[in-house]
Amino acid sequence: DAGVTQSPTHLIKTRGQHVTLRCSPISGHKSVSWYQQVLGQGPQFIFQYYEKEERGRGNFPDRFSARQFPNYSSELNVNALLLGDSALYLCASSSLLTGLDSYEQYFGPGTRLTVT
């Protein structure tokens, strides 16, 4: 089975632009979470979606939004890009919303976003 896939792999944008990142979870997983990882730091939680509904949001500005589709794939959108948004954006999937299995998350390779 394929793992979590993300596209694109790399992206270069200029300040003020908008970006859309995509994620496909492991087959059978209904939960998708997004994380931002700045160089030299651990991942920071942005959103969790389960069954197309937002179930959790981290401490990120409203410029960040996401959605989940009926096939459980997900998009992360970032508007009005800032230099500080340069990071590795990670998508993780899990099978459940709650309980121990919800914390067993499997990460994709990430999308490396550079804002110039």
Added chain:
Amino acid sequence: QKEVEQDPGPLSVPEGAIVSLNCTYSNSAFQYFMWYRQYSRKGPELLMYTYSSGNKEDGRFTAQVDKSSKYISLFIRDSQPSDSATYLCAFAGGTSYGKLTFGQGTILTVHP
């Protein structure tokens, strides 16, 4: 006070050494404890997770949790050059559903 503290290292050891990686946490709601390994320019890979105090062993890896001290450790026995990576501790619990809170990561290099 940060919710999670992890020594960023870097840590350099010879092949075959025993490696000890540690994290402390302050959030009493954390009930689940995980260790991830991240190779350069890759996504984190789940190594081990547990939800109880004590030790959990998997091959050369042992995860140790001390809830009373809010302290977790990962031990790697007979370390190999292929173990060279960044190791991230992660925590979850309470009503935060699938949210994981990560440490900063410790960079480990095992040299032949």
